[in-house]
Amino acid sequence: MAEPKLVLPTMDAIQRWQGVAVPNAAARHGLADFEALIADLEKLRGEMAFEEEPAGFEAALRDCRDKGS
């Protein structure tokens, strides 16, 4: 299977931002997964509204807690 186009520029970006070189062929192979992840994130666009304050995960844990046990 041909390597997706995003792999090489992603490797360059990681090297530039993090100073981390691709460690092995498996790592390069794994970057191909990001085509699907980006597509999945695209489908969620619009759900992240402008927030006046961050939504609290811990508050949601408390609010949703089991009240019968």
Add this chain to the structure above:
Amino acid sequence: MSPDVLSELSMTEAADAFARGEVTARALVEAMLHRLGQHEAKVNSLIRLDREDALLAAHAADKARAAGQKLGPLGGVPMLHKDMYYREGKVSTCGSKIRRDFVPPVTATVLKRLDAAGAIDAGTLNMAEFAQNPTGHNAHFGDVMNPWNGAHCTGGSSSGSGAAVAARFVTAALGSDTGGSIRLPAAMCGVTGLKPTQTRVPRTGVMPLSFSADNVGPLCRTARDAARFLSVIAGACPNDPTSAREAVPDYEAALTGDLRGMRMAVVEPWFLDGIEEPVALAFEAAIRVLQGLGVRTEMISPASMHGIVTYTAVVSRVEGATIHQNWMRECPGDYATHLSARIYGGYAIPGTAYLEAVSRRGPLLRAFCAEALEGFDAVLTPTLRTRVPTRAETDIDADPENWARFMALSANTRPFNYLGLPTVSVPAGFDDRGLPVGLQIATRPFGEARLLRIADAFQRETDWHKRNPFP
């Protein structure tokens, strides 16, 4: 009682027998050593065995009990734990070459609580390197081998914990769970594994992988064992400001065996996608067992699932990559191939995508609870969609083409880490190759009592958790 008879006791049975004076701690430790001597070479679950320390601790426990002292709910019970729970002054390798000589300056809160409850710490268990694979491969200490068939994966990352409990070396072991690392080895080795609610158990002195999704919990023989174990380790710790201040109930008292009137949801998209037939058959049989106990079940399709599974793929990868970045620059060759490959991908995800995933976590938890747990006591899924794979067919170090199969193993467990929900895996049968199948049960935050009540009732009706790979 002979060592083999003692090794058949569950954790609670062993602790209660010790408390009643029916068995000594020394006999329990010797049973562990006997069993290790018989079968450890076929399993490779150990990293360090503290034989003399364990015998000394057993002697002290027997002496104290003989003097009339009460030793706590885990009194006299030997345990081994995943080698990422720090004990001051003792090496904690985290399953890695990089930390092969790491001596932590602190002791984990959960180890202190287990000590106080009377448990005997006998050493440390093999694990996935830095708790980061779902299979049980380890390039530095050797793969842990499934006690049911050594060619197959144990599941990871708490591979040694799952295998050691299944093989009857110990009755209980600490694991950790960031994407399924307690539930996967529990399912693949045929034991009970509990991932508590996010924040339920303090993480002080525990090797981090992902601060948002890491959880501490037990692998043990039965739901009752998990209930007692959780009662010991749960609760706020001043040294872990992220630990919840919710009261810790008496989990064992909740094990009534009565599920009449309960409703449970089977989530159809995602959790059953691509399920293999032997797993589907066991899952359907498990549902019938619950229905026989008076549970009504219903298929549902929550709209929130797409967001949950997408963001799940973001959070722990970025956090794991961030804390490993110095070693990834300085000594990438000291990681196993599969691990450096997995960490590397985390650097590709933009900060805004990560923060979006973190910000959506609360709203998606609320949405999932409204869709899947409003009017339902629990959600049921198979722990894995596939049969337990072989170590060879999930070995990325040997062949990068195994990547997809490797990553897919945790598909059904990871969403519950993102949601922070308490989730348990219990043995629910065997596949056509004789490997275990797990049933996963999840419920609302801090609903461990309800969760364990369901798991315990299921185990009263089935004997899958009693099967022994080395009878």
